[in-house]
Amino acid sequence: MARAILVVLDSVGIGGAADAASFGDEGANTVGHIIDRAAAGEAENDDRSGPLDCPNLARLGLFHAAELASGHAGAAALKPARVDGFWGAAQEVSHGKDTPSGHWEIAGVPVLFDWGYFPHEVPAFPQSLLEAIYAEAGIEGSLGNRHASGTEIIADLGEEHLRTGLPIFYTSADSVFQIAAHETRFGLDRLYALCETVRTLVDDMNIGRVIARPFVGENAASFERTGNRRDYSVLPPAPTLLDRTVAAGGRVIAVGKIGDIFAHQGVSEVRKASGNAAIGETTLKAIDDAGDGDLVFANFVDFDMLYGHRRNVAGYAAALEAFDRYLPELTGKLRDGDLLLITADHGCDPTWSGTDHTRERVPIVGFGPGLAATGVGIRPTFADIGETLADHLGIGADDDGTSFLGELTDRA
Ligand SMILES: O=P(O)(O)O[C@H]1O[C@H](CO)[C@@H](O)[C@H]1O
Ligand SMILES: [Mn+2]
Ligand SMILES: [Mn+2]
Numbered sequence: 001m002a003r004a005i006l007v008v009l010d011s012v013g014i015g016g017a018a019d020a021a022s023f024g025d026e027g028a029n030t031v032g033h034i035i036d037r038a039a040a041g042e043a044e045n046d047d048r049s050g051p052l053d054c055p056n057l058a059r060l061g062l063f064h065a066a067e068l069a070s071g072h073a074g075a076a077a078l079k080p081a082r083v084d085g086f087w088g089a090a091q092e093v094s095h096g097k098d099t100p101s102g103h104w105e106i107a108g109v110p111v112l113f114d115w116g117y118f119p120h121e122v123p124a125f126p127q128s129l130l131e132a133i134y135a136e137a138g139i140e141g142s143l144g145n146r147h148a149s150g151t152e153i154i155a156d157l158g159e160e161h162l163r164t165g166l167p168i169f170y171t172s173a174d175s176v177f178q179i180a181a182h183e184t185r186f187g188l189d190r191l192y193a194l195c196e197t198v199r200t201l202v203d204d205m206n207i208g209r210v211i212a213r214p215f216v217g218e219n220a221a222s223f224e225r226t227g228n229r230r231d232y233s234v235l236p237p238a239p240t241l242l243d244r245t246v247a248a249g250g251r252v253i254a255v256g257k258i259g260d261i262f263a264h265q266g267v268s269e270v271r272k273a274s275g276n277a278a279i280g281e282t283t284l285k286a287i288d289d290a291g292d293g294d295l296v297f298a299n300f301v302d303f304d305m306l307y308g309h310r311r312n313v314a315g316y317a318a319a320l321e322a323f324d325r326y327l328p329e330l331t332g333k334l335r336d337g338d339l340l341l342i343t344a345d346h347g348c349d350p351t352w353s354g355t356d357h358t359r360e361r362v363p364i365v366g367f368g369p370g371l372a373a374t375g376v377g378i379r380p381t382f383a384d385i386g387e388t389l390a391d392h393l394g395i396g397a398d399d400d401g402t403s404f405l406g407e408l409t410d411r412a
Contacts, residue, residue, distance in 0.1 A: 008343055016069035022359075065089050093112070195211070198210045233261060275302060372409070374407060379404070
């Protein structure tokens with residue numbers, strides 16, 4: 001009975017990326033800086049207080065991994081005497097520090113081409129593109145058209161959007177064209193249709209994603225984004241672990257935004273859920289439903305979307321602790337022959353300047369009944385993760401990545 005469960009904690013980086021300086025991210029360390037701030041009493045909110053408390057992640061080896069990745073002293077201090085899981089870190093080779101690059105590389109397809117990006121200028125979008133969108137979509141104009149944080153721009157422009165009916169266009173350091181609009185007043189289906197139009201118009205510009213960002217509320221003080229976000233991604237450039245699993249006769253159950261991130265390629269079943277708690281429950285159910293040869297692939301997005309980009313250290317710490325409390329339920333689902341691997345797609349250090357992702361190494365922590373509790377070192381590419389899962393599922397080797405499964409079994 002071989003099943004693989006792959007969990008991406010979106011943006012939970014552990015610092016130490018060898019190429020961080022070229023992204024302006026030298027020293028960025030999502031987990032490390034949260035540990036430091038929490039230890040200093042600077043990560044307090046209504047849900048949590050004091051030093052970071054993640055005993056279950058610690059027992060799987062998260063802090064061993066964090067120390068390995070960056071030499072962070074605060075992480076080293078949280079290492080337990082005994083570890084039950086396998087642990088390591090991985091360096092990204094993809095050119096970008098965005099979500100698709102991270103996930104595709106994990107799944108064996110590093111992104112070695114450059115995405116198109118919109119310049120940090122106002123307007124960020126070329127006039128010719130805007131006019132093409134207006135003509136195709138039958139709208140009279142747009143608001144925004146600049147780099148922005150998604151929550152700030154709806155506070156700034158949401159009321160004007162309600163008055164004028166014009167959608168809000170914005171981007172970020174990622175290869176994205178994002179559209180915010182009121183879910184009921186502009187209409188969700190209309191927003192999705194607009195995103196589909198824009199998707200076709202930015203294909204030639206090599207833009208990774210067009211993202212629908214619906215929100216509700218009546219004024220700047222009450223606007224709130226909803227769980228109906230939808231990402232329109234380009235297709236991965238080569239077959240991923242997902243395609244290979246399906247080709248080998250397995251099912252891929254995609255939890256949270258995984259389906260969108262892979263443009264639904266190689267996805268047998270999509271199970272969306274909004275918020276880490278619901279994503280966690282959906283993951284447990286997916287594991288119950290998975291059979292021999294199947295891959296359950298889940299993304300826990302709150303770390304990134306609600307806390308990393310918002311530079312909310314206390315919120316991020318509380319989310320890590322909530323995941324830690326959930327973790328025993330997850331490991332409790334594992335049967336003989338299962339392999340659980342928890343990792344991340346990039347960093348988003350909540351203590352860093354700006355609101356963008358940070359280039360970091362990512363943790364590899366995992367567990368499987370009968371697998372060795374040992375270190376697997378610093379892997380040179382995230383693709384080693386997918387290759388290890390492929391090896392576990394018995395679906396053959398790929399060009400990118402090297403399996404470390406042999407280090408966890410007595411095959412070594
Ligand atoms: O600020 P919000 O709207 O959350 O957007 C963030 O989320 C996008 C997609 O993950 C990133 O590119 C960043 O812009
Ligand atoms: Mn991400
Ligand atoms: Mn993000």
